[in-house]
Amino acid sequence: MQDQIREWIALAELPGVGSAALLRLMGQCPLDSNTADVSLSEMCTESIKQEPQSLLSLSRDQLKSFNLSAKTIHHICAFQAGHWPDPDYLQSIRDWLQQPANHLLTYVDDSYPALLKEIPDPPLLLYVSGDPEVLHLPQLAIVGSRSASRSGIALSGAFARDLAAAGITVTSGLARGIDGAAHTAAVALSKPTVAVLGSGLMNIYPRQHQALAAEIIEQGGALVSEYPLEMPPLAHNFPRRNRIISGLSAGVLVVEAARRSGSLITARLALEQGREVFALPGALNNPQSHGCHDLIREGATLIETSAQIIEPLASLLGSYCYDEKRTEAESIKLSDNEAKLLDQMGYQLVTLEQLVGVTGMPASALLPQLVAMELAGYIENTPDGYQRLI
Numbered sequence: 334m335q336d337q338i339r340e341w342i343a344l345a346e347l348p349g350v351g352s353a354a355l356l357r358l359m360g361q362c363p364l365d366s367n368t369a370d371v372s373l374s375e376m377c378t379e380s381i382k383q384e385p386q387s388l389l390s391l392s393r394d395q396l397k398s399f400n401l402s403a404k405t406i407h408h409i410c411a412f413q414a415g416h417w418p419d420p421d422y423l424q425s426i427r428d429w430l431q432q433p434a435n436h437l438l439t440y441v442d443d444s445y446p447a448l449l450k451e452i453p454d455p456p457l458l459l460y461v462s463g464d465p466e467v468l469h470l471p472q473l474a475i476v477g478s479r480s481a482s483r484s485g486i487a488l489s490g491a492f493a494r495d496l497a498a499a500g501i502t503v504t505s506g507l508a509r510g511i512d513g514a515a516h517t518a519a520v521a522l523s524k525p526t527v528a529v530l531g532s533g534l535m536n537i538y539p540r541q542h543q544a545l546a547a548e549i550i551e552q553g554g555a556l557v558s559e560y561p562l563e564m565p566p567l568a569h570n571f572p573r574r575n576r577i578i579s580g581l582s583a584g585v586l587v588v589e590a591a592r593r594s595g596s597l598i599t600a601r602l603a604l605e606q607g608r609e610v611f612a613l614p615g616a617l618n619n620p621q622s623h624g625c626h627d628l629i630r631e632g633a634t635l636i637e638t639s640a641q642i643i644e645p646l647a648s649l650l651g652s653y654c655y656d657e658k659r660t661e662a663e664s665i666k667l668s669d670n671e672a673k674l675l676d677q678m679g680y681q682l683v684t685l686e687q688l689v690g691v692t693g694m695p696a697s698a699l700l701p702q703l704v705a706m707e708l709a710g711y712i713e714n715t716p717d718g719y720q721r722l723i
Contacts (some may be wrong), residue, residue, distance in 0.1 A: 345456075397407060414585065434550055440457050494521075497518065529557045575595060613625055618717065675711065
């Protein structure tokens, strides 16, 4: 790899051509090939292994015959003249690779994850900090809203703990909210987890998760990005990185998602890639549940327990038998008054005024109980009302 870094970096950063078209060109496969029933990896890998830089050595006339843009041809000619990529830039990548936890996987490396290779547009390069072997473990992506509710955060962590305990590696995007809760739960169990970034690995985003990123590496997990090391977290990077989250995984669980969210992009990419898609239903008046409800209408599997995810994926885990441990209200030490109030709340958002009407108690008597139950983690006080968490 060290002696071909310049070629691979040039190919990965070549402007004006997507990874699927680039792989076909590299494998000397026509862009208008009628081999849709043959996987891209089967069609091109051996040819690319033999001569990965073949596209970069073509003459200008040959490049024009592929209908490449003028900008793309200009960069290839600059490569041939030795002007691009910049030598100092390449040296910075070599210096980064000298650190033992850092790796650069090319599409043809044996260590490149096989499942990811089968998606329509696999990344040509993967920058990895941590253990690259974790990318070959059975994975389930957990994704959802950055502005998740406390209930959503709790559910993300609970499902991630169950999945990690069952031997499934949790994969997500290191974002705030649902993603961060899933990674944190896996790390707390000392289980590996995979974080796919929408920025370069030397520009961890969000910054508040830098410590979490370090813990992921320490616990045997991995940070992954297809972007150059110092790439900032540009808005258009994130929808594109979502195909890697789903592509690495056997399935995707959407915990909370508003309509028009990045989580729905991940879920729909997963469906296109032939992956399982699971969604948690929520309250009808919670906007963060509407995206999940849309997915369920479109064919995603409605999920209530971790076992409903683990059972369909059991073939990935051999003969592992998962003994689900539910957290029910009865198993939590509630006073008689708390248990009664919890039952009266139901499972929908309820305002203080509605609780006064349902219970017949004055607000002055209800508020101390509600505060105590919130501090105990039994309920959540949201801007729209109180939400039961157990």
